[in-house]
Amino acid sequence: MSENTGIGVTPPKKKCNDANCPFHGQLKCHGRVFEGTVISARMTRTVNVEWDRKHYLPKYEGYEKRRTRIKAHNPECLDAREGDHVRISECRPLSKTKHFVVIENLGKERGFEEKLEAREEAKVKSPKKELKEEESPDEGKRK
Numbered sequence: 001m002s003e004n005t006g007i008g009v010t011p012p013k014k015k016c017n018d019a020n021c022p023f024h025g026q027l028k029c030h031g032r033v034f035e036g037t038v039i040s041a042r043m044t045r046t047v048n049v050e051w052d053r054k055h056y057l058p059k060y061e062g063y064e065k066r067r068t069r070i071k072a073h074n075p076e077c078l079d080a081r082e083g084d085h086v087r088i089s090e091c092r093p094l095s096k097t098k099h100f101v102v103i104e105n106l107g108k109e110r111g112f113e114e115k116l117e118a119r120e121e122a123k124v125k126s127p128k129k130e131l132k133e134e135e136s137p138d139e140g141k142r143k
C-alpha cells in the first residue's frame with residue numbers, strides 16, 4: 001500500500017483493488033480540495049458532490065447563494081453514499097466529466113433528507129430556477 005495521495009488525510013480502513021484509488025491504486029492527487037455532500041451515488045464508482053458557495057454582487061454589496069456540482073470518483077474502500085459529507089480532491093481526468101476523487105468520508109450529513117425534501121418542494125414551485133444552478137465550479141461568472 002502506498003501513501004501517494006500527497007494530502008494529510010487518514011487512509012480508509014478497508015482495502016480495494018481499484019486502480020483509480022488514491023490509497024490503493026496509482027492515482028495521484030493534486031490541485032484543489034473541496035468538501036461537499038453526496039447527492040447521488042447511483043453511478044458505479046462515481047458520486048455527484050454538491051456544496052454551496054457565496055458569490056459576491058458588488059451592486060448590492062451582498063452575496064447570493066450559488067451551488068457547485070461535481071462528479072467525483074468513489075473508490076470502493078471509501079464507499080460514499082447519498083447524504084454523506086465527503087472531502088474530494090482534484091486529480092487527472094478520469095473521464096470526460098470526472099476529474100475529482102473522494103479522499104475522505106466524513107460521515108452522514110445531518111438534516112440532509114430535510115434539505116432534499118425542501119428542495120423538491122421548491123422545484124415544484126419554480127422549475128426554471130433549478131436549471132440555472134447547473135454551473136461549473138468557481139470562476140465567478142457574472143450575469
Ligand SMILES: [Zn+2]
Nearest residue numbers: 016021024077
Ligand atoms: Zn482503496
